[in-house]
Amino acid sequence: MLDWLRFGLGTLLMLGGLFVLVTAVLGQFRFRSALNRIHAAALVDTLGILLMLGGLILLAGWSVVSLKLVLVIAFLWLTSPVSSHLLGKLAVTLTDHPEREMQVDDPSLTRDVKEGD
Amino acid sequence: MAKLRENLPSSRWGRFLRWLREGDDVLDRSMAEALEAPAPAPADALVPLPIPRRLTRTRQRNLTRMEKRLRALYVVTAVLICSGIIALLLVTTAGLPDFGDPDNPANNEVPRHYIEKGLEETGAVNIVAGMILDYRAFDTLGESNVLFVAVCAVIILLRLHSGDPRERLRDEADERSREPGHDIILQVVAALIIPLILLFGVYVILNGHLSPGGGFSGGAVMGAALILFQLAFGERHTARFFTFRTFRIVSVLALGFYASAKAYSFFTGANHLPSFITPGIPGKIFSAGLIPYLNIAVGMVVCCTMYALYSLFRKGDV
Structure with a gap:
C-alpha cells in the first residue's frame, strides 16, 4: 500500500515536471528574441528539475542514490541560473535596441549593462 | 451553439x-x-560596441572563370570522395561479426585472462584501470602523448606575441578589458563550486584503481574547474598559479615520470627480475602497484592540456 502511494506520488511529481518542461519548450519556440527565450527557459527549468528529480527520489526510495539526486538538484540549482544570467547579459550586450523587443522599465538599467563590459 | x-x-x-x-x-x-517602427535616435550612451576589424574585413575579389571552374571541380571531387568513403565504411560495417556473439574473434583467451587473473596480478579492483595502466600501459602512454602533441601543434599554429614585449603588454591590457569576468554572481557561485569540482576530480583520480574513473576523466573534471576559474576571475588571477611555465613543467614531469616508471616495470617484468612494485592488498588506497601514481600523472597531463587548449584557442597564449 505504502509502495503504491510512493509510486503514485513520484509519478505525479514527474508528470508535473514534464508539464513544466513542456511549457519551457513551448516558450522556446513561441518567443522571438533571445532574451524572451531565456526568460522562458531559465525560469522554468529550475522548477522542472526539482519536480523531475523529486519524483525520481521518491521512486528510488531512501538510499545513496537519492542522496546523489539531491546533490544533483543542488548543483543544477546553483549553476543553471548563473549560466542563464550570463547568457542574458551577453544577449543584452549584443542587442542594439532591447527596448524594441521587450518592455524595458528602467532605461538607465539597460544603459548600465551596455556601458559595463 | x-x-x-x-x-x-x-x-x-x-x-x-x-x-x-x-x-x-x-x-x-x-x-x-x-520591430517595424524606425529605430529611435541613439542616445549618447548607446554607442554600439566597436566591431573587431577581422569581422568587417570581407573578401572583395572578383572570381575569374577559371577560378569558378576550379571551385566547382573542388566541390564535385569532395562530394565524390566523401560518398566513396561512406560507401566503403558501410560495406565494411556490414561485414563485421555480430555484436555480442560468443564466437567473435575478440573473445579469445586475452580478455578471459584479464577478467580471471586481473585482480590477482595487478591488484586493481577496477579491471579497466588494471588493463589500461598495467597490461596496456604502453598504449596509455601513447594516448597521453597524443594529447601533449596536440597541444604542441596548437601552440605552433596559434601562439601569439613572441615578439615585442610592449605590444604584448598592450595586447594583454586589451584582453583584460574585454574579459567577460568581473560578474559578481558568477564569481560568488564559482567560488562556491570550484573547490568542490576540484575535490571531485581529485577523488576520481585517486580512486581510479578502486572505482570507475581514473586519470582521463578526473583530469578532464579538473581542467573544467580551471577553465571556470579563468572565466570567472579573469586572466590576472589565473596567472598567479598557472602560466605557460607551469604547463610545461607539469606536463613534461608527468609524462617523464610515466615513461620512466613504466620503463622500469617493463624492464624488470620482461627479464624476470625482482621488482619493488607489488600489487598490494586489493581494495586499499595504496595498492595496485604503480596504477595510482600513473593515474595521477595522466590526470595532471589531461588537466593541463584541457586548460591549455581552451586558453590557446581563446587568446593565443596559455
Missing part, C-alpha cells in the same frame, strides 16, 4: 488557440510593432 461559436474568439480558450496559432498576444503584438 452558434452563440458559443460567436463567443469563441473573445473567450479565454479562443484567445489561447489564437496565441498558439499565430502568437496574437499583447506582448507579441507590441513587439512586432516596435
Whole structure:
C-alpha cells in the first residue's frame, strides 16, 4: 500500500515536471528574441528539475542514490541560473535596441549593462 | 451553439488557440510593432560596441572563370570522395561479426585472462584501470602523448606575441578589458563550486584503481574547474598559479615520470627480475602497484592540456 502511494506520488511529481518542461519548450519556440527565450527557459527549468528529480527520489526510495539526486538538484540549482544570467547579459550586450523587443522599465538599467563590459 | 461559436474568439480558450496559432498576444503584438517602427535616435550612451576589424574585413575579389571552374571541380571531387568513403565504411560495417556473439574473434583467451587473473596480478579492483595502466600501459602512454602533441601543434599554429614585449603588454591590457569576468554572481557561485569540482576530480583520480574513473576523466573534471576559474576571475588571477611555465613543467614531469616508471616495470617484468612494485592488498588506497601514481600523472597531463587548449584557442597564449 505504502509502495503504491510512493509510486503514485513520484509519478505525479514527474508528470508535473514534464508539464513544466513542456511549457519551457513551448516558450522556446513561441518567443522571438533571445532574451524572451531565456526568460522562458531559465525560469522554468529550475522548477522542472526539482519536480523531475523529486519524483525520481521518491521512486528510488531512501538510499545513496537519492542522496546523489539531491546533490544533483543542488548543483543544477546553483549553476543553471548563473549560466542563464550570463547568457542574458551577453544577449543584452549584443542587442542594439532591447527596448524594441521587450518592455524595458528602467532605461538607465539597460544603459548600465551596455556601458559595463 | 452558434452563440458559443460567436463567443469563441473573445473567450479565454479562443484567445489561447489564437496565441498558439499565430502568437496574437499583447506582448507579441507590441513587439512586432516596435520591430517595424524606425529605430529611435541613439542616445549618447548607446554607442554600439566597436566591431573587431577581422569581422568587417570581407573578401572583395572578383572570381575569374577559371577560378569558378576550379571551385566547382573542388566541390564535385569532395562530394565524390566523401560518398566513396561512406560507401566503403558501410560495406565494411556490414561485414563485421555480430555484436555480442560468443564466437567473435575478440573473445579469445586475452580478455578471459584479464577478467580471471586481473585482480590477482595487478591488484586493481577496477579491471579497466588494471588493463589500461598495467597490461596496456604502453598504449596509455601513447594516448597521453597524443594529447601533449596536440597541444604542441596548437601552440605552433596559434601562439601569439613572441615578439615585442610592449605590444604584448598592450595586447594583454586589451584582453583584460574585454574579459567577460568581473560578474559578481558568477564569481560568488564559482567560488562556491570550484573547490568542490576540484575535490571531485581529485577523488576520481585517486580512486581510479578502486572505482570507475581514473586519470582521463578526473583530469578532464579538473581542467573544467580551471577553465571556470579563468572565466570567472579573469586572466590576472589565473596567472598567479598557472602560466605557460607551469604547463610545461607539469606536463613534461608527468609524462617523464610515466615513461620512466613504466620503463622500469617493463624492464624488470620482461627479464624476470625482482621488482619493488607489488600489487598490494586489493581494495586499499595504496595498492595496485604503480596504477595510482600513473593515474595521477595522466590526470595532471589531461588537466593541463584541457586548460591549455581552451586558453590557446581563446587568446593565443596559455
